[in-house]
Amino acid sequence: MLRGYLFTVLGIAIGVAGLVALGAMSERIVRFIDGGDRFVLGQISVAGRGMGMGTGFTAGGLLPAATIRAISEVPGVQGVQAQIMLPLDPSTSQFMTLTQELILGMDLSVPMPNRHYRSLPVRSGRFLQEGDRRVAVVGASFATSRGLSVGSHIKLEDEDYEVVGVLDRMLTAPDRFVMVSIADARAQWVAKDRLLRTVLASGGMALTASDLNTGAAVGWRDGDDPDAVALRIRERVPGVNVQLPSELSRLLRSSTAFFSALLAGIGALAFVIGGLSLANTMAAAVFERIRDFGVKRALGATDLQLGREVLAESLAVTLVGGLAGIGLARVLGWFIDRYLAQAQQLFHFSPRLLAGALVFSILLGAAAAAYATARVVSLSPAEAIRRGA
Amino acid sequence: MLRAAGLMKSYRAPSGTAIRVLAGVDLTVKGGEIVVVTGPSGSGKSTLLNVLGLLEDGDRGDIWFEDARVSALGRAAKSHARGRYVGFLFQSFLLLPSLTALENVLLAARYVRRSGAAIRRRAMELMQEVGVADRMDHFPAQLSGGEQQRVAFCRAVLNDPPLLLADEPTGNLDDANGAVILDALRGRARAGAAVVVVSHRPEAAVGASAVYRLRGGVLETS
Numbered sequence: 317m318l319r320g321y322l323f324t325v326l327g328i329a330i331g332v333a334g335l336v337a338l339g340a341m342s343e344r345i346v347r348f349i350d351g352g353d354r355f356v357l358g359q360i361s362v363a364g365r366g367m368g369m370g371t372g373f374t375a376g377g378l379l380p381a382a383t384i385r386a387i388s389e390v391p392g393v394q395g396v397q398a399q400i401m402l403p404l405d406p407s408t409s410q411f412m413t414l415t416q417e418l419i420l421g422m423d424l425s426v427p428m429p430n431r432h433y434r435s436l437p438v439r440s441g442r443f444l445q446e447g448d449r450r451v452a453v454v455g456a457s458f459a460t461s462r463g464l465s466v467g468s469h470i471k472l473e474d475e476d477y478e479v480v481g482v483l484d485r486m487l488t489a490p491d492r493f494v495m496v497s498i499a500d501a502r503a504q505w506v507a508k509d510r511l512l513r514t515v516l517a518s519g520g521m522a523l524t525a526s527d528l529n530t531g532a533a534v535g536w537r538d539g540d541d542p543d544a545v546a547l548r549i550r551e552r553v554p555g556v557n558v559q560l561p562s563e564l565s566r567l568l569r570s571s572t573a574f575f576s577a578l579l580a581g582i583g584a585l586a587f588v589i590g591g592l593s594l595a596n597t598m599a600a601a602v603f604e605r606i607r608d609f610g611v612k613r614a615l616g617a618t619d620l621q622l623g624r625e626v627l628a629e630s631l632a633v634t635l636v637g638g639l640a641g642i643g644l645a646r647v648l649g650w651f652i653d654r655y656l657a658q659a660q661q662l663f664h665f666s667p668r669l670l671a672g673a674l675v676f677s678i679l680l681g682a683a684a685a686a687y688a689t690a691r692v693v694s695l696s697p698a699e700a701i702r703r704g705a
Numbered sequence: 706m707l708r709a710a711g712l713m714k715s716y717r718a719p720s721g722t723a724i725r726v727l728a729g730v731d732l733t734v735k736g737g738e739i740v741v742v743t744g745p746s747g748s749g750k751s752t753l754l755n756v757l758g759l760l761e762d763g764d765r766g767d768i769w770f771e772d773a774r775v776s777a778l779g780r781a782a783k784s785h786a787r788g789r790y791v792g793f794l795f796q797s798f799l800l801l802p803s804l805t806a807l808e809n810v811l812l813a814a815r816y817v818r819r820s821g822a823a824i825r826r827r828a829m830e831l832m833q834e835v836g837v838a839d840r841m842d843h844f845p846a847q848l849s850g851g852e853q854q855r856v857a858f859c860r861a862v863l864n865d866p867p868l869l870l871a872d873e874p875t876g877n878l879d880d881a882n883g884a885v886i887l888d889a890l891r892g893r894a895r896a897g898a899a900v901v902v903v904s905h906r907p908e909a910a911v912g913a914s915a916v917y918r919l920r921g922g923v924l925e926t927s
Contacts, residue, residue, distance in 0.1 A: 611799045614760055615860075616788020616816035618781045697787075698760035701799065 321629070325637040327597035328681065332641025333648065335590025336673045340649055340663035342579040342586070344487065347664050349572045351488025356564040358432030360534040360546045362387060362396075363557045379556065380527040386553045387534060392545040395429035395535040397422060400501040400528065404472075404494060406508060417458060417492045419472065421501020424448065429535025436490060441466035441481035444495060452477040453495040456485035457660050470494070473507040487664055502528045587676075594637075594677055595684035598630055602688035606695075607704020613697035626689045627682060634681030638674045706867050706899035707734040707757065712766035713922075714752055726752045727763065728922025734899040734914075736867060739891065741910045742903045743927060744919035750903040751872050753919060757901065758791050758870045759783045770868065788817040792861035792898075794886075796873035798853040800845040806856045807832070807841035813863040824863070831859040835889060851882030858889050862898075869893055869900045875909065884908070 364377030379398070388396045400421035424446040428434055435443060436453075444453055452472070454464055459482045464470065468479045477496065485491060496504075502525055506513055512528075515521055536545040542561045550558040569576075609622055617625075642665075649663035692700060714727040726749035734740045744750050756763045759775060768776040770790045778786060792813075800809045810828040814820060832838040835855040837848075845853055854874065861869060871890060875883030883906065891912050894900045902909050910916045910927075917924040 607799065608801050608803075611801065612812070612816065613784060614758070614787060614793050614799075615813050616784055618784040618816075620781070621784075621816060696755075696761040698755040701760075701795075705797065 321601065321633050324597055324601040324633055325640060327600075328594050328634055328637025328677065329640035329644055331590045331593030331597060332638045332673060332677050333644040334593065334641075335586045335676070336642050336645035336665070336669065337648055337663065338582050338586035338590070339669045339673060340645065340665045342582045343666050343669050344662060344664040345575050345579045347487040347666075349568070349575060351486060352568055352572075353565050354432045355430065355488065356559070356568055357542075357561050358430040360536065360542055360549065360561060361531060361559040361564065362534055362549065363531040364529075365555050365557050377555070377557075378523075378527060379529040379532055381524070381529075382527075383553060383556060384529065384532055387532065387549055387556070390545070390549050390552050392536050392540040392548060393534055394537045395426055397426040397429050397533045398498060398526075398529040398531075399423065399533060400498055400505055400530045402501065402505055402508065402530070417494070418489075419501055419504060420490075420493050420495045421498040421504075422495060423498045429533045431535065436495075437484035437486065438481045439484040441479070443481055444497060448480075448497045449500060450475065450477050451480045451496070453481035453483065454479055455483050455491040455493045455495075457491040458494060461660070472496070472500075473504045475500075475503070485661060487661060491661070498529070499525070505530075590673075591676070591680055594634070595680050598634065598681045598684040599688040601633070602626060602630070602685050602692065605704075606692050606700050609689075609692050610695075610697045610700030610702075610704060613693075613700065619693045622693055623686070623689055626685050630681050630685030631678060634678045635674075637681075638677035641677070642670055642673065706736045706771060707732070707901070708769040709733075709757060710767050712753070712756055712763045712768070714749070714756055714761075714763045725922050727756065727766075730766070730919075730922070730924055732757070732901075732917075732924060734868075734901055736897045736899050737894055738914035739894045739900040739902065739912060741913040741916045742901065742919055742924065743905065743910075743916065748919045749922060750919050754870050754872045754901065754903050758793060758868075759787050760793075784816075788813075788864070790866055790868050792864070792866040792869045794854070794857055794861045794869065794871035794874045794890075796876040798845070798850070798857045798877075800853055800857060800860075802845050805842050805844055806837060806848065806852075809845070809856055810859045810863055813860045817864055819864065828859065828863055831862065832856070835859060835885065849882075850877050851879065851885065854878055854882065854886055855889075858886060862893060865898075867898055869898050871900065871902045871904075873904055874902065875904065875906055887911075 362379065364379040364383070384396050384398055387393060402419045404417040404419055422444065424444055438453070439456065444451070452470065459465065462470070464479050464482065466479055466482060470477050470479065472494065483490060505528060506516065516523060534549065536542050546558050546560045549556065612622060646665055649665065653661050653663060695703065709730060709732045712727050712730040715723045715725045718724050730753060732740070742750050742753065755761045757768060763776070766776065767774055770786060773786070775783065775786045801812065804812065807828060810832065811825065814824045829838060829841065832841055835858060837852050837855045840848055840852055848856065869890065874886050874890070878886065887909055890900050890902060916927040918927045
């Protein structure tokens, strides 16, 4: 049935590949934003107030152990996990970029308070356990970019760490994380930050290791309103920056509004470019066979028979072209992710995208073929043969 | 088998003026007869054949296949009538390039809802008769002009139509291949079909029941 449609299939495949590839980039951005939103809505994020020394990614002040204890005593709070977030490479060229690689130190004596991430999905190996030292769990992109797997070793501030786990790809920030115990993170922080080392050595501040935290993830009791609990922390614990989950979510959404607009544009572009290419290819394929239709009508084919025939052929052609296009887009995405994007995932081929692209292709292909067929069968068989000659 | 009365057909030129091609053609062809229509290029021979075969509508006049006034039928019924009554042979063969020779022949059966081993056997017999059985799996582009026309002939006669319309069937063939096709058409007439041939070739008139010349939109006895 598909004989003679090779170039049509190729044309459709290219159109669908464009649609799917652009759609996959759009899906990737959606997942990134949704993932971040889900994360911030699952916990109350607290940092020390001010622009203190060595405050890493959070850009807040230190959050000493006494403050963490005070937070845990606020009514409604259930679980406070001290954390340290540091840029792996603190050079300005990478700092605060979307693709920044981070070290996350976590106090493993406290269960993860984030309601949406009670644990992080581990693809191989295991997650960190209380008492772990000099071991790391790495995000999927981080592992791929460095060829790491369970049992590999990495150097962090000249210290050797064994990789004990690799996370599943989450399509959000943890894909670029290196997770270690908070004790190890504190050691790295001190090693990275000359000012902090100087202050500690001078004895000018009464600091212990447990005071070296850049923030804390705070959970709330069942039935409590997280925003109300956050406000309570803000009122009762001095010297902290408390983010209301809903406020942070709004902030995240507004700060990613540009990306949302971008992805809407990408989506529209994908539909227009891919759709036009596909419809044009399919209609051209039908018009190209105008003489064949004339011959078939001379042999006794009715409009209905021809219409059914063309519809069946166009469905088959767009199905094959659509599947080929999806395959092409996936190969293209894999190649770019693997070789050009330094193992970051730029494309997300979600099932809804692939199914949507296929259904869209088939419907558009059938509609274009039906339009072209209607034009062709409106001609007399003799005219169709003449025009196709 | 075929009767046409008062057929008229005009085309509109780009300048807007009407060009009358058929100006009241009357024609009767009985089963077993071969009628040859000659005339200069542009005289309307192909148009006459197209109108007779219901490939396009005339402006006026009537056409009967056997006792059925087919010129008055609707689009779908005309398609059925073409499939049932008429076999066409064209100067440029008009084989479908994406189908093999055998598939091209079998295409004639598809639209009259005939299928299965019997019709396939019949197609192969016909191809055997005209000497293209060994080319049945070849595509048209892999066949010579003579072979393509023989395949087209098999397609035209697969359903044993009582009327065969041939438009310059030897126009693109050498003498030897042209003779094969003309012999095959005479064979169909002997088998009872009514055959109308439009041709420039004098040899097409050999054995014809009648030869007409189309001049000024009407048929004149040649």
